[in-house]
Amino acid sequence: MRVNEKRMMVDAAGDGAGLRGARALVAVMVLAWACGAGMGCERAPESQPEARATEVEASEATPEPGDGEGEHDEDHAHDEVHLGAHMFEIGRRYAAVWYAGEAGNKAMVDYQIHEIEEVIEELREAQPVEEGVDVVDYFDRSVLPGLEKVEEAIEAGDSATFEREYDAVIAQCNACHTATKHAFIKIGRPAFNPYANVNMDTK
Numbered sequence: 001m002r003v004n005e006k007r008m009m010v011d012a013a014g015d016g017a018g019l020r021g022a023r024a025l026v027a028v029m030v031l032a033w034a035c036g037a038g039m040g041c042e043r044a045p046e047s048q049p050e051a052r053a054t055e056v057e058a059s060e061a062t063p064e065p066g067d068g069e070g071e072h073d074e075d076h077a078h079d080e081v082h083l084g085a086h087m088f089e090i091g092r093r094y095a096a097v098w099y100a101g102e103a104g105n106k107a108m109v110d111y112q113i114h115e116i117e118e119v120i121e122e123l124r125e126a127q128p129v130e131e132g133v134d135v136v137d138y139f140d141r142s143v144l145p146g147l148e149k150v151e152e153a154i155e156a157g158d159s160a161t162f163e164r165e166y167d168a169v170i171a172q173c174n175a176c177h178t179a180t181k182h183a184f185i186k187i188g189r190p191a192f193n194p195y196a197n198v199n200m201d202t203k
Helices: 002-036 049-061 074-080 083-102 106-126 135-156 159-179
Strands: none
Touching: 083 106, 083 135, 083 159, 106 135, 135 159
């Protein structure tokens, strides 16, 4: 009888443990259902593609520094025509004027000065302003009259006047550079012929 009693006690204990386990499982399932139904349990927020798309569009619409319209004020209006490139072309042709003038080549002097005037006409369309200075207006008042005197000196065959008037135009160019805060660009008589393969002599 004792053996049978022990077996019955063991079976009873096992049945009790199984019941407690079943109750625990049911409790877990109830808790999971409650969380799924949103009863006080936090859930990870679902993605909101429309909101993210709006944020992306807003970031793309935001201009980067320097991308805005009206960025250049009048002091940088020359950006549209690349003023520096035009100045370089004028300087190169004026250097040719020196060598042609020294050789007494009137036709070449006239040609190079005419080309300089063509460059100025290109600038006239854009009306560049540099540091408050109307560049084309300065050319009209100070440089073009000097170029005419250079041509007149060559026409008269007066080499001394040619050299004096040539230097006077250079002085006007350097004065403009100073007025536009480019005093570090100092022009002088050329040290070499920019057209090495062109014969500047009339012979």
